Amino acid sequence: xxxxxxxxxxxxxxxxxxxxxxxxxxxxxxxxxxxxxxxxxxxxxxxxxxxxxxxxxxxxxxxxxxxxxxxxxxxxxxxxxxxxxxxxxxxxxxxxxxxxxxxxxxxxxxxxxxxxxxxxxxxxxxxxxxxxxxxxxxxxxxxxxxxxxxxxxxxxxxxxxxxxxxxxxxxxxxxxxxxxxxxxxxxxxxxxxxxxxxxxxxxxxxxxxxxxxxxxxxxxxxxxxxxxxxxxxxxxxxxxxxxxxxxxxxxxxxxxxxxxxxxxxx
Amino acid sequence: xxxxxxxxxxxxxxxxxxxxxxxxxxxxxxxxxxxxxxxxxxxxxxxxxxxxxxxxxxxxxxxxxxxxxxxxxxxxxxxxxxxxxxxxxxxxxxxxxxxxxxxxxxxxxxxxxxxxxxxxxxxxxxxxxxxxxxxxxxx
Numbered sequence: 001x002x003x004x005x006x007x008x009x010x011x012x013x014x015x016x017x018x019x020x021x022x023x024x025x026x027x028x029x030x031x032x033x034x035x036x037x038x039x040x041x042x043x044x045x046x047x048x049x050x051x052x053x054x055x056x057x058x059x060x061x062x063x064x065x066x067x068x069x070x071x072x073x074x075x076x077x078x079x080x081x082x083x084x085x086x087x088x089x090x091x092x093x094x095x096x097x098x099x100x101x102x103x104x105x106x107x108x109x110x111x112x113x114x115x116x117x118x119x120x121x122x123x124x125x126x127x128x129x130x131x132x133x134x135x136x137x138x139x140x141x142x143x144x145x146x147x148x149x150x151x152x153x154x155x156x157x158x159x160x161x162x163x164x165x166x167x168x169x170x171x172x173x174x175x176x177x178x179x180x181x182x183x184x185x186x187x188x189x190x191x192x193x194x195x196x197x198x199x200x201x202x203x204x205x206x207x208x209x210x211x212x213x214x215x216x217x218x219x220x221x222x223x224x225x226x227x228x229x230x231x232x233x234x235x236x237x238x239x240x241x242x243x244x245x246x247x248x249x250x251x252x253x254x255x256x257x258x259x260x261x262x263x264x265x266x
Numbered sequence: 267x268x269x270x271x272x273x274x275x276x277x278x279x280x281x282x283x284x285x286x287x288x289x290x291x292x293x294x295x296x297x298x299x300x301x302x303x304x305x306x307x308x309x310x311x312x313x314x315x316x317x318x319x320x321x322x323x324x325x326x327x328x329x330x331x332x333x334x335x336x337x338x339x340x341x342x343x344x345x346x347x348x349x350x351x352x353x354x355x356x357x358x359x360x361x362x363x364x365x366x367x368x369x370x371x372x373x374x375x376x377x378x379x380x381x382x383x384x385x386x387x388x389x390x391x392x393x394x395x396x397x398x399x400x401x402x403x404x405x
Contacts, residue, residue, distance in 0.1 A: 086291075130328060131328065132324075155385075179331070179386075180390055
């Protein structure tokens with residue numbers, strides 16, 4: 001007859017293994033829900049390309065992007081890229097909440113700055129979690145060839161002028177969403193000539209670390225965007241991801257990584 | 267991340283928490299724990315010296331915010347403290363710049379920390395100083 005303590009230990013191990021499998025299943029389910037919150041494919045207005053990439057550092061992440069057709073006249077696309085401070089399940093829950101609030105704001109608001117202000121009001125008032133969100137929201141008006149954007153404490157977008165090859169950071173402004181009212185977001189416009197490209201990104205790109213603890217940084221990102229001249233938006237995204245991967249090598253990613261590239265076709 | 271603690275006398279006793287090393291997702295919770303420990307020992311005014319922090323990710327902002335709320339009489343960002351406590355903190359936040367936590371960064375105009383505080387608007391909530399004596403006098 002076996003020792004009762006051995007039987008007890010065996011039962012505990014079985015219970016722990018069962019609980020671990022259950023948690024893994026739930027996390028996997030959460031991951032699939034989160035991925036399904038991202039658009040399966042971004043709208044592609046005539047004469048434009050929109051490409052995206054998303055990688056979570058953990059099973060679930062706090063980054064998100066959204067790309068959707070806006071109601072009303074003309075071919076207009078709403079965009080957002082955002083990063084919830086913090087990591088893991090709490091950030092993922094905040095991400096899902098913020099995405100839904102922002103989409104509703106975009107359907108009812110009057111432009112990216114207004115969308116961000118509406119979202120901020122809800123986060124400050126009703127989602128007091130100690131987490132914040134940085135974001136760039138944008139509205140692409142295909143026929144005007146203009147991208148109107150507003151920032152809420154987010155990393156500046158990168159813009160590549162196709163004719164000169166000059167790469168620059170677009171001016172930003174505004175404060176983190178969820179911190180304080182108002183978010184002070186303001187609309188800015190950038191006009192696209194044929195072949196021009198803009199890249200929105202989260203700090204998982206610039207904060208990527210190599211084996212020696214160095215950061216990828218904005219300068220390497222600007223260089224990577226510069227190499228995307230005369231490439232498609234999708235190739236630009238692949239090129240940037242490749243540059244980050246080559247830099248980071250086998251180092252474990254510390255943060256989620258998201259990219260949105262918008263290009264006017266030549 | 268290394269910590270050291272000093273004390274200074276301004277218009278009231280001030281604890282200076284000096285950090286050394288990158289502040290990011292891997293260690294921001296230890297900063298909250300250290301600040302919480304100091305608060306538990308009686309600290310009511312805290313200066314966080316970030317001059318030896320070459321990099322601060324967005325998680326670092328969560329640490330600063332959490333400690334600012336803790337010192338302001340809230341419960342930090344402990345979700346277990348309940349919805350009502352969180353709304354009480356919300357009212358404090360809506361009051362604007364809080365007074366019991368300040369941060370010290372390098373005076374270098376290219377300091378990445380100063381830029382992060384400015385870009386995210388966290389400097390509307392937490393005062394950013396570039397000189398220790400000025401920071402202490404500002405409490």
